Amino acid sequence: MITVRAEAAADIPAVHRVNELAFGRPGEADLVDALRAAARPYVSLVAADEGQVVGHIFFSPVTLEAEDSACAILGLAPMAVLPEYQRRGIGSQLVRAGLEECRRIGCDVVVVLGHPEYYPRFGFVPAGRKGLQCEYPVPDEVFMVVELKSDALSGQGLVKYRPEFREV
Numbered sequence: 001m002i003t004v005r006a007e008a009a010a011d012i013p014a015v016h017r018v019n020e021l022a023f024g025r026p027g028e029a030d031l032v033d034a035l036r037a038a039a040r041p042y043v044s045l046v047a048a049d050e051g052q053v054v055g056h057i058f059f060s061p062v063t064l065e066a067e068d069s070a071c072a073i074l075g076l077a078p079m080a081v082l083p084e085y086q087r088r089g090i091g092s093q094l095v096r097a098g099l100e101e102c103r104r105i106g107c108d109v110v111v112v113l114g115h116p117e118y119y120p121r122f123g124f125v126p127a128g129r130k131g132l133q134c135e136y137p138v139p140d141e142v143f144m145v146v147e148l149k150s151d152a153l154s155g156q157g158l159v160k161y162r163p164e165f166r167e168v
């Protein structure tokens with residue numbers, strides 16, 4: 001049975017491995033290590049199968065360049081499920097539990113850069129509709145936002161990820 005829970009210190013090597021295997025390169029695994037060291041607050045959850053870490057999701061703060069922005073925003077990235085465990089709903093479990101945890105720690109807005117067919121099922125909408133632009137030159141539909149509380153978003157403008165993302 002798959003359980004989703006907060007990452008523990010002992011999970012760190014397994015989380016690195018899951019990210020490396022899912023992405024087929026070390027960049028995202030190294031990014032998680034860098035964010036864990038520097039980003040506050042962060043949310044890091046694992047999916048475990050009988051004690052083995054098979055999936056992982058991470059959220060770290062982004063900034064919104066807007067004069068009246070009073071709202072803390074987290075960015076969902078990266079997310080990874082071991083290739084042999086994909087397409088069984090584990091990623092969905094991680095997103096839902098992750099959004100709950102974001103809400104629990106007081107964050108009401110989450111952005112994501114990802115597949116436009118995947119994230120709307122969790123409530124994400126194109127961020128442009130809410131007046132948010134991404135600092136990276138990406139197609140409009142891949143940058144999405146979800147408000148965990150209605151009308152939580154208090155500003156518009158350019159969203160910037162932490163500097164660690166520039167290394168990937």
Ligand SMILES: CC(C)(COP(=O)(O)OP(=O)(O)OC[C@H]1O[C@@H](n2cnc3c(N)ncnc32)[C@H](O)[C@@H]1OP(=O)(O)O)[C@@H](O)C(=O)NCCC(=O)NCCS
Nearest residue numbers: 022023077078079080081086087088089090091092115118
């Ligand atoms: C993205 C990922 C975490 C999803 O995990 P998962 O456990 O397979 O997710 P679920 O089983 O909940 O959902 C599978 C859905 O994701 C969609 N999906 C997964 N990868 C996709 C891709 N590359 N392009 C489009 N859709 C994709 C599938 O279409 C599927 O949708 P369906 O339910 O309509 O069939 C996993 O595929 C993965 O680790 N991929 C490699 C790393 C990555 O790209 N991470 C995301 C960017 S940070």
